[in-house]
Amino acid sequence: MPGVTRLSVRNIRKSFGDHEVLKGISLDAEDGDVISLLGASGSGKSTFLRCINLLETASDGEIFVDGEQIRMVKKNGQNRPESQKQVDHIRSELGMVFQSFNLWSHMTILQNVIEGPVHVLKRPKAECIAEAEALLEKVGIADKRHAYPAHLSGGQQQRAAIARALAMKPKVMLFDEPTSALDPELVGEVLRVMRALAEDGMTMLVVTHEMSFARNVSNRVVFMRQGVVDSSGAPDDMFGSGASPAFRQFIGHFGGEQ
Amino acid sequence: MATLELLGFGQNGWGALLLVATLMTLAVTATALLIGAVLGTVVATAKLSGNMLLVGLGNVYTTVFRGVPELLIIYLIYFGGSSAVTAVGQWLGYEGFLGLPSFAAGALAVGIISGSYQAEVYRGAYLAIAKGELEAASAIGMNRMLRLRRVVMPQVLRYAIPGLGNVWQLTLKDSALISVTGLAELMRTSQVAAGSTRQYFLFYIVGGVLYLLLTSFSDRLFNRAERRANRSMPAAAMGQA
Ligand SMILES: Nc1ncnc2c1ncn2[C@@H]1O[C@H](COP(=O)(O)OP(=O)(O)O)[C@@H](O)[C@H]1O
Numbered sequence: 001m002p003g004v005t006r007l008s009v010r011n012i013r014k015s016f017g018d019h020e021v022l023k024g025i026s027l028d029a030e031d032g033d034v035i036s037l038l039g040a041s042g043s044g045k046s047t048f049l050r051c052i053n054l055l056e057t058a059s060d061g062e063i064f065v066d067g068e069q070i071r072m073v074k075k076n077g078q079n080r081p082e083s084q085k086q087v088d089h090i091r092s093e094l095g096m097v098f099q100s101f102n103l104w105s106h107m108t109i110l111q112n113v114i115e116g117p118v119h120v121l122k123r124p125k126a127e128c129i130a131e132a133e134a135l136l137e138k139v140g141i142a143d144k145r146h147a148y149p150a151h152l153s154g155g156q157q158q159r160a161a162i163a164r165a166l167a168m169k170p171k172v173m174l175f176d177e178p179t180s181a182l183d184p185e186l187v188g189e190v191l192r193v194m195r196a197l198a199e200d201g202m203t204m205l206v207v208t209h210e211m212s213f214a215r216n217v218s219n220r221v222v223f224m225r226q227g228v229v230d231s232s233g234a235p236d237d238m239f240g241s242g243a244s245p246a247f248r249q250f251i252g253h254f255g256g257e258q
Numbered sequence: 259m260a261t262l263e264l265l266g267f268g269q270n271g272w273g274a275l276l277l278v279a280t281l282m283t284l285a286v287t288a289t290a291l292l293i294g295a296v297l298g299t300v301v302a303t304a305k306l307s308g309n310m311l312l313v314g315l316g317n318v319y320t321t322v323f324r325g326v327p328e329l330l331i332i333y334l335i336y337f338g339g340s341s342a343v344t345a346v347g348q349w350l351g352y353e354g355f356l357g358l359p360s361f362a363a364g365a366l367a368v369g370i371i372s373g374s375y376q377a378e379v380y381r382g383a384y385l386a387i388a389k390g391e392l393e394a395a396s397a398i399g400m401n402r403m404l405r406l407r408r409v410v411m412p413q414v415l416r417y418a419i420p421g422l423g424n425v426w427q428l429t430l431k432d433s434a435l436i437s438v439t440g441l442a443e444l445m446r447t448s449q450v451a452a453g454s455t456r457q458y459f460l461f462y463i464v465g466g467v468l469y470l471l472l473t474s475f476s477d478r479l480f481n482r483a484e485r486r487a488n489r490s491m492p493a494a495a496m497g498q499a
Contacts, residue, residue, distance in 0.1 A: 088401050
């Protein structure tokens with residue numbers, strides 16, 4: 001359903017102590033949008049992503065997921081969610097993929113993938129297993145379903161983590177540097193899965209240093225700098241003549257690859 | 259009397275009593291371990307809570323009960339508890355001494371000590387859980403209880419098994435001290451047998467052998483549990499990250 005706003009973030013601020021990391025960030029993602037978040041290390045990309053599913057609590061601002069606003073209250077001058085139950089519900093609608101995979105190490109790959117649907121969504125187990133096996137097939141690790149995470153390569157673990165997130169049928173997928181912890185030869189297999197996901201129409205917000213992904217897969221690029229959005233736009237404009245001086249300098253560090 | 263007859267199951271043999279005593283030691287140790295598991299979980303939770311008062315109380319518990327001699331704790335609970343019960347009895351008009359049941363008092367005392375060691379085992383096990391896995395549980399929408407049940411508890415158990423094996427051995431040995439309450443466990447029965455037959459050497463060696471049998475048997479059980487739990491751990495040659 002193009003035209004439906006899946007995620008809307010208004011004027012998010014976040015401070016750690018005296019250090020203001022996010023200085024008012026806004027962003028909308030419509031159905032099927034694939035947005036790459038770029039920026040130098042320390043510019044606040046991860047913090048921004050983690051504020052969206054409340055792994056960090058923004059100091060100020062508004063978040064809507066599929067039209068539902070996350071209700072916040074001020075208590076002793078601290079911003080915090082009004083209802084933990086609503087937070088858990090919103091989180092179940094947002095798929096999160098971490099840099100370090102974070103698969104549950106005491107469960108097999110299949111158990112990892114059905115855990116959320118069975119125990120959070122309380123859906124029938126047999127149904128979840130069938131869906132999980134189809135997902136594992138899709139990300140290319142069906143043969144590993146009874147293995148434990150520690151016995152998989154990083155690339156396989158990250159694909160399993162993507163399947164785990166997808167099993168929740170999320171409205172939006174959030175990726176926090178999904179390929180940064182991988183050996184270079186394993187990056188491609190994860191990017192291919194993400195590209196297929198984008199082509200399926202999944203709404204995605206991707207913090208990445210992979211310029212080829214930002215340029216060729218996403219339909220919007222947002223460049224963050226020192227806690228604000230420096231510039232944003234279609235990849236062709238951003239990587240073409242429309243680039244801001246700061247963005248031009250930033251991609252210069254990547255040696256003009258691609 | 260022949261050694262075999264003394265240790266046998268005949269009329270003059272101590273075999274049956276020693277067997278029962280061994281089972282008694284096993285029972286009182288298992289009970290103490292369970293009491294210690296409950297106390298240890300509570301104390302570990304307090305120490306991990308981040309609340310200054312609770313952390314302080316938890317530290318006092320583990321410091322005191324690991325630092326004070328075990329025998330003193332047993333005396334305190336058995337004799338102290340008994341005189342408290344006697345005082346209450348007198349107040350209710352009952353004359354005479356009221357003793358605490360020796361099994362319960364002994365298991366409680368050793369359980370309290372075991373709990374101070376188990377608290378440290380559970381705390382260490384919790385801290386060994388990768389923070390990212392807890393975050394992934396929150397991110398998928400698990401509430402605190404579900405996260406505790408599905409991610410925290412199984413992993414705490416997995417990481418705690420080797421430490422619990424040690425605590426079990428320790429608790430098994432501490433249980434010998436319960437003999438001072440008159441409970442007919444292995445230590446006490448060996449003592450009585452040795453004293454009444456004047457075969458000190460024989461019965462203390464047999465007692466020691468029975469303790470060794472118990473520890474080596476339970477060692478094997480814990481090793482098997484550890485191997486099972488380690489199926490999900492990285493194999494040396496495989497895996498990465
Ligand atoms: N939990 C935290 N406590 C204190 N400072 C933090 C915390 N997390 C992130 N920061 C700080 O916030 C800034 C932005 O970090 P981050 O969002 O990780 O940036 P990026 O993802 O763009 O590299 C950094 O200066 C970092 O040190």
